[in-house]
Amino acid sequence: MSKVKKKHPLADSKRPNLVEDIFPYSLPPLIHLEGPVTEIIDGKSVEFDFGAVKDRPIYITDTTFRDGQQARPPYTLEQMVKIYDLLAKLSGPNGVIRQTEFFLYTKNDRDTLDRCRELGHTYPECTGWIRAVKGDFRLVKEAGLKETGMLTSCSDYHIFQKLKFRSRKDCLESYCEVVDAAFEAGVRPRCHLEDVTRSDIEGFVLPFVDRLMEMSEQVPEELTAKIRLCDTMGFGISYPGAELPRSIPKLIYKLNRECGVPSDRLEWHGHNDFHKVHVNAGTAWLYGCDFINTTLFGFGERTGNPPLEGAIFEYIALKGDLCGINTMAITELAEYMRSIGLPIPDNYPFAGRAFNTTRAGIHAGGLRQDEQIYNIFDTTALLGRPPRVAITDKSGADGVAHWLNEFFGLKGDDRINKIRVHKLARWVIDQYDVEGRLTAISDQELEVKAKELYPDYWEKYKSSK
């Protein structure tokens, strides 16, 4: 590597540069991409235009009721209808959450689907999910669905070890028969290439996709096969230079440009076994998949799927606009999911009870001066969640003052200064130094002390409620 050492003179200034073109605060930090990006594929330099994503019609799809539900006891009908309604609210009028998929096997599955559709939302469009079994199309047809996902597992782990096919050819022919059955039933097949990141790409996946593309030429556009790339075990890798079958860039290139699967018929479905799930989904968008498949709060089989709410903020960051998305619905969904027993860790981004709660006194000091210093974006406006301070022995008077002002809802000059909170700050310190406490102090405990030590503010607070 050649030396590129150079001097970097200080750009002195008496005014801060808050880099607001990237960090507008009213939106999540924006992702500005400059192209082209180059990847070496089969010895050739191939260019990808990441910047185009701003104008490409990319979307989010949801599998909370399918993959999400495989990882937990079943939702009740009423719960699913409520969640679907909130998904539609979050999605907004432009249908950023384009589709969600349903099981069709039990009466409860089918009743739920009917009840969701009765709500009359255009988006998310309801689709099905079935095994690659011809008879299952009767269920799809009876349910009146236009599209269904179907298992077409691709790795030899599945073809030979699980499904017990005698050869890849037998397997391919069997899958194609089911796709034909879908066409005959007038249902669009979405072929889920299970375990694709552990498959023989050149030896099985591409020949199968070539065949699907040939078959699709014989049917109307609305029936043409879609492809879902299922990173079933979370093996996918986003880094340029990674090799197949794990490379997401190369995988998408092969399907998109060699097999000719249009971007609007390509979808990415990931798993989080290696903590790569969100960035892998974002990578799929950039390299040419128009759809990324997600679940609410990432809840799904084993380690879960790309979190839907993470995809929402990624979408806004890439587009530079809310695009009609109602982000407040994320908080509503989180509260609802908690109320029906879905565990969301306190530090879980965007939705955990403490995702924007700071515990360090020095950070609380920053928050007290200007919340933008330690808040990722305007979480009050976008999520209805003002930044908070959790009180421990590390909180200091700054933390206590921030908690008290937030609790009483005091703004600007009305805020209580640090000196006035000394009695509460002393009580907090004594909890640890004198009482030997080892846990954080709860809001409920602080409320009791606030009432005792600041009766005037308490009265005003009570009367404003």
Next chain:
Amino acid sequence: MATVEERVKAITAQVLKLNVEDIKLEHSFTADLGAESVQSIELVAMFEEEFGIEMDEDAALSVEIVGDAIKFITDVCKEQGVEVEE
């Protein structure tokens, strides 16, 4: 009536749990007398109560030396019309 110096030292001794005679004008509240973050706030709050004054939070908390605090409080008392024994 006690002087500002005597009153400041008395409060400092009370808050920081020290003997008055151990507190010198050149002492730093934090480095020499061991005042922790919350104790610094308590000192300012107690000085306000003792002298019946209101001090600017940032300015008061930026005073580090006992002698400087005596001068600072004396000046604030004069500004706010509070009589004190210098």
